Amino acid sequence: MPPAGHLLVTGGAGFIGSAFVRDVLGRRDGTRITVLDKLTYAGNESNLAAVAADPEQLARYRFVRGDIADPAVVGPLVADAGAVINFAAESHVDRSILDPEAFLVTGVIGVHVLLEACRREAGRAARGERAAAPRLVQVSTDEVYGSIAEGAAREGDPLAPRSPYAAAKAAGEQLARSYHVTYGLDVVITRGSNTYGPYQHPEKLIPLFLTNALDDQPLPMYGDGLQRRDWLYVSDHAGAVEHVLRHGVAGEVYNIPGAAELPNREVIRILLERLGKPWSLVREVEDRPGHDRRYAMDGARIRELGWRNRTPFEVGIAATVDWFRANEAWWRAARSGDWDAYYERQYGARLATSLEA
Numbered sequence: 001m002p003p004a005g006h007l008l009v010t011g012g013a014g015f016i017g018s019a020f021v022r023d024v025l026g027r028r029d030g031t032r033i034t035v036l037d038k039l040t041y042a043g044n045e046s047n048l049a050a051v052a053a054d055p056e057q058l059a060r061y062r063f064v065r066g067d068i069a070d071p072a073v074v075g076p077l078v079a080d081a082g083a084v085i086n087f088a089a090e091s092h093v094d095r096s097i098l099d100p101e102a103f104l105v106t107g108v109i110g111v112h113v114l115l116e117a118c119r120r121e122a123g124r125a126a127r128g129e130r131a132a133a134p135r136l137v138q139v140s141t142d143e144v145y146g147s148i149a150e151g152a153a154r155e156g157d158p159l160a161p162r163s164p165y166a167a168a169k170a171a172g173e174q175l176a177r178s179y180h181v182t183y184g185l186d187v188v189i190t191r192g193s194n195t196y197g198p199y200q201h202p203e204k205l206i207p208l209f210l211t212n213a214l215d216d217q218p219l220p221m222y223g224d225g226l227q228r229r230d231w232l233y234v235s236d237h238a239g240a241v242e243h244v245l246r247h248g249v250a251g252e253v254y255n256i257p258g259a260a261e262l263p264n265r266e267v268i269r270i271l272l273e274r275l276g277k278p279w280s281l282v283r284e285v286e287d288r289p290g291h292d293r294r295y296a297m298d299g300a301r302i303r304e305l306g307w308r309n310r311t312p313f314e315v316g317i318a319a320t321v322d323w324f325r326a327n328e329a330w331w332r333a334a335r336s337g338d339w340d341a342y343y344e345r346q347y348g349a350r351l352a353t354s355l356e357a
């Protein structure tokens, strides 16, 4: 697909989706983007304020508030787009354990609605009513592989999701793949690693611990803190998704590994060191049920496609800490609405029975 064109970016007001939109529009290569976002508690139109403030980018950008599970909204937007990049999802594992339903509605029905709209457009292309069928990039996750005791998961490995979030993501990508096999739809799937960086909602490990530490509040570390994640900087994740959009082979899956596999304790130590805050803030709390011990993926396939991870963890974490320090109003606003009720439900009893870490 050529760089210029019209992209429909669903979930484009969230953490990774907004990075994708800012990066693509900021390149000024003529690409137009329509963002479709429901603006759940995790979505924030102000994540795209830089786009709205720049007349050249604004002319190539449109924002639509709506649900990917609503065919009446999705149909006309897909009809008007050359490709769909689906970032929209409920994305927090802990919330999926508390209340799974929304994860299924967006992650399964929402993906189905997008696929049906693409199928209709593929039919129109076949009848010569539009230039080409739309490509759908389904943004998925390493969590679909489940916990990886040793080695690194490859794209052909069996899926073994272990949380409602991961199960919904696995269902969504399997559905997408089935539309490629059954209807010949142009679908590509990415499986990204744990992502971090500016604009990440403070419910996730790095921004939660960073913002709690800035307020000298306790940091609730689940279990022994020796769970391992492979950290991927947000602009690298967004760039990899775009690379797969432009160069990926229809029907393929691409792992997007991170740049640093680290135990949570080490991530927390690095964060506290950068912030100049003491380890005594860390509390060992009751573990997440079904907590995946380790994620790790093999990145040979996306490297063969020409993509490289550019941001070492030390560089990314320094930029992240600086951004959160400089954008206190942003993260305080994200910690509003249902935040206090969620925090109490997730951490109240855990912190009351916590231990020194």
Ligand code: NAD
Residues within 6 Å of the ligand: 010, 011, 012, 013, 014, 015, 016, 017, 036, 037, 038, 039, 040, 041, 042, 043, 044, 066, 067, 068, 069, 086, 087, 088, 089, 090, 091, 092, 106, 110, 139, 140, 141, 142, 169, 191, 192, 193, 194, 195, 196, 201
């Ligand atoms: P996020 O929670 O920050 O953003 C999700 C966005 O989707 C929000 O703007 C939200 O309003 C929107 N949304 C939710 N339901 C919607 C619906 N029904 N219709 C339209 N919009 C809806 O999530 P994120 O961390 O940016 O993740 C983006 C995607 O990347 C997700 O699909 C996630 O599963 C995947 N992913 C995330 C990571 C990570 O570490 N954050 C890693 C791998 C894959």
Ligand code: DAU
Residues within 6 Å of the ligand: 091, 092, 093, 094, 140, 141, 142, 143, 192, 193, 194, 195, 203, 204, 205, 206, 208, 220, 221, 222, 223, 227, 228, 229, 264, 288, 295
């Ligand atoms: O691996 C990709 C996935 O990474 C994405 O698909 C998800 O959308 C994203 O949320 C993330 O999932 P994780 O569960 O790995 O990320 P989270 O930030 O919630 O947790 C990272 C690790 O930190 C995990 O081992 C749990 C631990 N943790 C997390 C929180 C929020 C804690 O110890 N305490 C906490 O309070």
